[in-house]
Amino acid sequence: MTFFLGNHQADFALNFLSLFLEGAPYILLGTLISGFIDVYMPASLMDRMIPKNKFMAILSCGLMGLILPVCECAVVPVIRRLVSKGLPISCAFTYMLAAPIVNPVTIWSTWHAFSDQDQWWVVLSRVGMGYGVAVLAGIILLAIPAEKVLRDSLLRTLRSANDKRAKAKSEAEAKEHAEHHLHDDGECCGHDHSHDHDHDEGGSKVVMAFRSGVQDCVDVAVYFSIGVCLTAMFNIWYVLNQESMTQYLDSVWMETGGMMVLAFVLSVCSTSDAFMAATLRGVGIGSKMAFMVLGPMLDVKLLFLYQTVMRKKFLFYFAIGLFILIGLLSVAWQEFEPLREMINNMAGGKS
Amino acid sequence: MKILERRVMSVVVLMIGALLLYFYQHEKLNGYLKEKFHIYVLIGGLAAMVMAVFSILTAGLEGDCGHDHGDDEGDCDAHDHDHGSDMNPFVALMIVALPMFFSLSWTTHGISAARQDALSEKDVSSADFTFNDLPPFTLETLEKSTSKAPDGAFMLNIFELFFTAGDTVQEKVINGLYVETEAKLRNEPNRNPDGNRMRLFRLMMTCCAADAQAVPMTIEFEGETPDIGHNSWVRVAGIMSYERQDGVVYPMLKVKRIEEIPVPEGEWSEGLMK
Numbered sequence: 001m002t003f004f005l006g007n008h009q010a011d012f013a014l015n016f017l018s019l020f021l022e023g024a025p026y027i028l029l030g031t032l033i034s035g036f037i038d039v040y041m042p043a044s045l046m047d048r049m050i051p052k053n054k055f056m057a058i059l060s061c062g063l064m065g066l067i068l069p070v071c072e073c074a075v076v077p078v079i080r081r082l083v084s085k086g087l088p089i090s091c092a093f094t095y096m097l098a099a100p101i102v103n104p105v106t107i108w109s110t111w112h113a114f115s116d117q118d119q120w121w122v123v124l125s126r127v128g129m130g131y132g133v134a135v136l137a138g139i140i141l142l143a144i145p146a147e148k149v150l151r152d153s154l155l156r157t158l159r160s161a162n163d164k165r166a167k168a169k170s171e172a173e174a175k176e177h178a179e180h181h182l183h184d185d186g187e188c189c190g191h192d193h194s195h196d197h198d199h200d201e202g203g204s205k206v207v208m209a210f211r212s213g214v215q216d217c218v219d220v221a222v223y224f225s226i227g228v229c230l231t232a233m234f235n236i237w238y239v240l241n242q243e244s245m246t247q248y249l250d251s252v253w254m255e256t257g258g259m260m261v262l263a264f265v266l267s268v269c270s271t272s273d274a275f276m277a278a279t280l281r282g283v284g285i286g287s288k289m290a291f292m293v294l295g296p297m298l299d300v301k302l303l304f305l306y307q308t309v310m311r312k313k314f315l316f317y318f319a320i321g322l323f324i325l326i327g328l329l330s331v332a333w334q335e336f337e338p339l340r341e342m343i344n345n346m347a348g349g350k351s
Numbered sequence: 352m353k354i355l356e357r358r359v360m361s362v363v364v365l366m367i368g369a370l371l372l373y374f375y376q377h378e379k380l381n382g383y384l385k386e387k388f389h390i391y392v393l394i395g396g397l398a399a400m401v402m403a404v405f406s407i408l409t410a411g412l413e414g415d416c417g418h419d420h421g422d423d424e425g426d427c428d429a430h431d432h433d434h435g436s437d438m439n440p441f442v443a444l445m446i447v448a449l450p451m452f453f454s455l456s457w458t459t460h461g462i463s464a465a466r467q468d469a470l471s472e473k474d475v476s477s478a479d480f481t482f483n484d485l486p487p488f489t490l491e492t493l494e495k496s497t498s499k500a501p502d503g504a505f506m507l508n509i510f511e512l513f514f515t516a517g518d519t520v521q522e523k524v525i526n527g528l529y530v531e532t533e534a535k536l537r538n539e540p541n542r543n544p545d546g547n548r549m550r551l552f553r554l555m556m557t558c559c560a561a562d563a564q565a566v567p568m569t570i571e572f573e574g575e576t577p578d579i580g581h582n583s584w585v586r587v588a589g590i591m592s593y594e595r596q597d598g599v600v601y602p603m604l605k606v607k608r609i610e611e612i613p614v615p616e617g618e619w620s621e622g623l624m625k
Binding site: 007213219222232235 | 465622
């Protein structure tokens with residue numbers, strides 16, 4: 001490590017520790033939630049909660065962050081569990097991409113950070129673009145088989161869970177059928193035939209929930225550590241070369257691309273990145289959007305966290321696709337002046 | 352999963368919790384994170400410790416996970432809530448522990464001089480920033496809200512002075528005023544035609560130390576530049592003015608007095624300096 005860092009060891013240490021201290025509490029929260037989801041949430045709940053229509057399901061999952069607000073670090077372990085509980089991949093990815101943006105904490109921080117800069121326009125743009133990109137990703141995922149998206153370990157878990165659900169369902173149907181015959185014959189024994197296999201030993205469940213949470217935490221912490229190491233190194237390189245980099249940012253395309261690279265490298269938490277974007281007054285609104293929409297969906301540490309869910313090949317295309325889509329939308333957004341004026345006038349804000 | 356492996360996994364979480372709690376009580380936490388994040392460090396640390404200790408103590412128990420098991424499956428470990436992991440716990444321990452260990456041994460809890468140089472070298476226009484929390488700016492409000500040095504200089508921080516540049520109302524108030532500020536001192540790398548200028552700067556953080564940026568301001572001397580060490584903290588007083596170059600407004604202080612001072616108390620960017 002010393003070989004790579006030269007005389008920047010102290011800066012690496014400061015970057016690593018500051019990013020780790022910032023992200024680790026949210027990862028712990030996410031893994032704790034995922035542990036309890038694993039043990040306490042019945043798989044059938046997903047079937048009941050999610051609309052049957054695939055598109056409606058994706059649209060509603062994009063808004064789940066309003067009820068279960070998590071940032072980008074915490075959302076990864078949560079969706080791993082939700083997928084193994086039967087949440088369709090398209091819905092899970094929509095939630096994963098949208099939740100760090102479409103949640104009350106991020107909305108409030110964006111509102112607060114841009115309080116003197118077209119705040120209605122900025123908040124609506126960020127939430128709208130984040131939601132739109134997440135929903136579009138979910139719709140595209142409807143057409144991609146799970147084997148091409150999920151990593152093997154998660155796929156095995158999912159298949160095993162599906163097999164169990166199918167088996168349990170057929171057993172239940174067979175039992176119901178048998179009981180139906182039995183009752184028809186008038187041989188009812190007068191008690192409930194449905195046996196509850198949920199041996200409710202609260203203490204044991206808690207043990208399993210914590211055990212599951214610990215395992216998720218370790219899985220995610222490994223990738224998080226690697227991601228934070230790389231972010232810390234990139235950050236050192238960026239600071240040393242920012243002068244030469246900024247001279248190329250002379251067009252809206254380059255500026256947008258530059259802000260996306262910055263979001264990717266800095267890996268700022270989605271709950272606070274608006275404060276950083278808001279201070280950059282010389283940067284166009286489209287480029288700020290690119291920074292605030294791409295950052296919560298894709299950065300160096302997330303690239304590693306996503307590997308706990310996705311196959312590497314899929315992740316490669318997924319990352320490129322997100323980068324291009326958000327870049328194009330952000331540049332287009334910058335040109336939406338009439339709409340911007342209209343929203344600001346409706347809100348009575350400054351333009 | 353074996354009991355030992357469960358315990359090793361719990362140790363990884365324990366380590367993360369210990370790191371968070373160690374830094375929560377550390378006097379230099381504000382050198383890593385903005386204050387609003389400190390409470391999460393405490394909550395995260397406590398949660399990790401509880402999770403890890405509980406899991407270590409119960410590693411030998413076979414729990415009931417609460418869902419249906421077929422008769423062939425026996426206990427929870429047969430279908431296993433430890434599913435999904437393809438990470439050897441000992442490898443995981445190394446991957447998480449090594450960067451932590453190296454970082455703890457390398458950190459000075461502050462930003463290195465080389466990084467401060469790189470950050471403060473760039474010319475920054477105040478038009479590139481905006482701040483929402485600045486109070487309304489008139490000479491009257493300035494008189495009411497700002498202390499003065501014994502020689503009558505308004506004591507303002509460099510951020511307040513920097514962000515007046517480019518705002519015509521604020522420039523009008525500040526231009527020509529006698530002000531005093533404290534910051535770090537370095538050579539002026541860019542706009543220094545007569546060689547009699549130096550640069551003041553301070554670092555600001557948005558979320559964590561990794562996003563630190565420098566806010567600079569040029570100072571100009573009537574004669575030679577003083578012999579003060581690079582990156583020393585100084586208290587400077589002088590007359591404020593503004594320089595316009597290529598459409599950018601730069602704040603500038605024409606120095607009347609300058610003295611070296613110790614690092615201000617609570618300055619987040621300065622570490623313990625090993």
